[in-house]
Amino acid sequence: MAVVQTKPSSTKVTGEELKPVLKQAGLKLAESVVQDFSLLLTNFEAAVDSLPDDREVQPRPDLEKYPRTDIHIPEDNEFGAWASKVTAKCTAPKSNLLAGRTVALKDNVALAGVRCTNGTAMVEWVPEVDATIATRIMDAGAVITGKAACENACMEVISSTSVTGPVHNPYAKGYSAGGSSSGSGRLVATGSVDLAIGCDQGGSVRIPAAACGIVGLKPTLGLVPYTGILGMDATIDHAGPMTKTVRDCALLLEVIAGPDGWDDRQPPVELWDRQPDFVRNVDAVAELPRNSMLDGVRVGVLVEGFQIPGQDQNVAASVRAAAERLSELGATVSSISVPKHIEAAIAWGCSVPASGPRGALLADSIGRKELEFTDRCDLVGDKLTQAQFDALGPGASYMYLAYLWAQKRYGPKLHARCTNLFKAVGDDYDRAFKDCDVLITPTMPCPPGRLAVAGYTDEPLKFMAMTATLLANTSPFNSTGHPAISLPVGFSPASEDPNVKLPVGMQIIGRKYGDTDCLKVAAAWERAFDWKTS
Template sequence: MSLIQLESGPNRVVGDDLKPILKKAGLDLSESLVEDYSTLLTSFEAAIDSLPDDRKVQPRPDLDKYPRKDIHVPEDNESGAWATKVTARCTSPQSNLLEGRTVALKDNIALAGVRCTNGTAMVEWVPEVDATVATRIMDAGATITGKASCENACMEGISCTSVTGPVHNPYAKGYSAAGSSSGSGRLVATGAVDLALGCDQGGSIRMPASACGIVGLKPTWGLVPYTGILSLDATLDHVGPMAKTVRDCALLLEAIAGPDGWDDRQPPVELGGCQLKYVEDIDGVARLPKSNMLDGMKIGMLMEGFEVPGHDKNVSACVRSAALKLSELGATVSSVSVPMHAKGASTWMVSVPSLSPRAALLGERHGRKDLYFPDRCELVGDKLTQAQFDALGPGASYMYLAYLWAQERYGPKLHARCMNLLKAVGDAYDLALKDVDILITPTLSCPPLMGMTTGLLANTSPLNSTGHPALSLPVGFSPAIEDSNVKLPVGMQIIGRKFRDIDCLKVAAAWEATFDWKTLVFEGNS
């Protein structure tokens, strides 16, 4: 029994309080048991009354050290990319790593005093805490200039569902910037900010990076603390850098990586010997002769990643050509097969709605050591109201309905099956990565579209479940499917061993230093 002692308090529980709850749960107890349990629950209520204020232990910012001003919703929101503008910086930074840089935070990342829409009108929430990554960015000398728009409840791979409006592709108005970190991708691509943070549970850093022609890294699961960020599922949550160049991506990763004492996604044994400095190695690669940049590295083109349903042949040709160019830099390039890759995407597609909406939409996070948001929990009940449901975009509303369906039809067994299968997917990647250092796939299997589509997550989502680092690097252009005169960026996904994020960055840096992606256009193959 979890009670330390029997106590009484102002909230005495009687049988008439307990009986409706028992009836709802389908339980029938004798009168004597009802009386006994009412006594125990009275002590439970007394224990609740004795709890101190948890806000005193939350990482609430020192607003004298980390002041923020000019908080406003801009009239010019950069074609939908800005949700809220602010100027937030540290008065006494710990380093000059990001000195003079401007940074946008995806709008599911907490910055105290600034609204956090999570892309939806379902909940209106202004956090009282700063996410760890926000504090680290300011401690590194950067200025946070705003919150970047994100897709509705962060459950879309397109860029037209945010409560703040559609986000347009920086290379063609009306086309998708991809999601869910859509605003972050566009703001970096247009130069509205130097750097941005995205969050990634199925591809939400890498897909906008690909669509917008920038670099985006989903770090190894647990490398960067997710503390103070709205979660989809703790087993999938990643936060990482988005930048115009690989070096800037490494710079931002260096500023935010490492354990913070809150987030149990960060396994201390792994992180104890993990590399947390990246920029020096990237600079070292750039100084090498072209033919030695990747000397000794083994690159595997993941065959199944070039054969996903609905893939565009121009995109596949572009990425295949980019991967083969790595041989000019000293790497050995070969084809690799991981049949479980396709199973990873389909299993992810089942696993997420089978349980994740409980945390993502209802705020019922449990079973993890992390920073929780009691104030936001008060704004959502144990189920969505009609108004809350109506405020969701198509992806989030489907996710909620699929959750209700899965719970009713299958219960916890379905999610349990998926988690076992996803372990096997991760093992399959690990086995392949014993023979090669890096795996390559297209990030998005087709160019950004004007409307909604399926299959966007085929190459990105399995890596969220397995936790491997994966980076999207722009490697050329492909014609839009709707109009061949419109040319849109193509991203190459670079996948590494867990906690070897530096390998992804090195390969990307070597390619970027040698080839000009903006001159490479692949067309006429589809």
């Protein structure tokens, strides 16, 4: 590869500057070629100097068309659920699909001019761009009323680590609202907003949806563009709707789905026939007679999904009963075994620390064609400072240390090994879908626990033990890309206090791009049964 010098460089690289770089890398160059390579690097610097400003090609919002006002940090943050408040809308919406509706964005979603904490004090950042889905929401007539609190660096599933404070369960103060989209879950459950966006790398939409008694969908990988959202790893990053009802979930999905030309996880625009019609399919189910809403639908109750260590039997019984009731709606319900389901969660737990912190914490997400936050790159180096590390919660601290350990001990091999295993796991799920149309598991194996005191920052082992089982049924489908929705189906006594009743979520998993199947089954159950009395 040759470097073409377009103009004289403002930086001249000398041999004396190159030698320490070589030494740090454990390399040597013959003295006879040091000068040649120094000149080549000088030319490289000239090429860098000649690059145009990338801000000119970033999707910066037209603030006259998409004005935002009243940006502030609220004194009353709804028991921890709000990170920031704003009023953002479109003056000339393209549709009225969400007219009059209010929406909260998880606080890792960029909205220009509004701080984006990502749940942590590690960096202070105010984005200059809007996420694609934020623009689409405003274009549909909705008003974005704020940013919902999320867990520290989006690496926790118990709602006690956000820089903005703990988020309390809407059904029991002092209990977890799930995570990492904790604020989104609570705000929808309490009616503080009509709709919310969550993001999900291992269960961060579905777990808070289950904990808060709402609907939460992790779409098929790539169905919804992740452009303009802080992620962890492009292979597991998903953004999805969190809503009170399945129809609202379908409606919000319809607004935000479809390629945007930035996110390479998505099919090219030319291959996208038309915008998916999720609402029409949900409405069609609701119009059918109760006992035939799911005629011909084969439901597989995933055996391994009920064999998670720490499985609460009240939760298991509630989900089994809810799944069996689908037969009253015309579905056939049977048991399905996918032994690799247990292996998938273990592989996720090895893969994410091996690579995730590189993008999530160090802003280094090379290898994908997607919008990069170059201004945020200036706030993070090639490693965390002590102050940045100290700003992390227990889960994020563990992730970073495991990343350093894995890089030292395994290099790229561990992540590569897990990636190969995920292909085999995904194939096993696909084989299961030859015998069923959807799979069923509990979303969370146990009810939400008590909020950790001060995040257990001085007791990371105790904190991590509380989270160990919560991702077991959700994380596999981030790695394989299958869609999965959490639907509230009942209540379970809290493990710590049988007098406290907390929501139970049933997870419905579909084939890739079978999001409609998940929505139809969820809509039928929701229409036929009252989850609060089931």
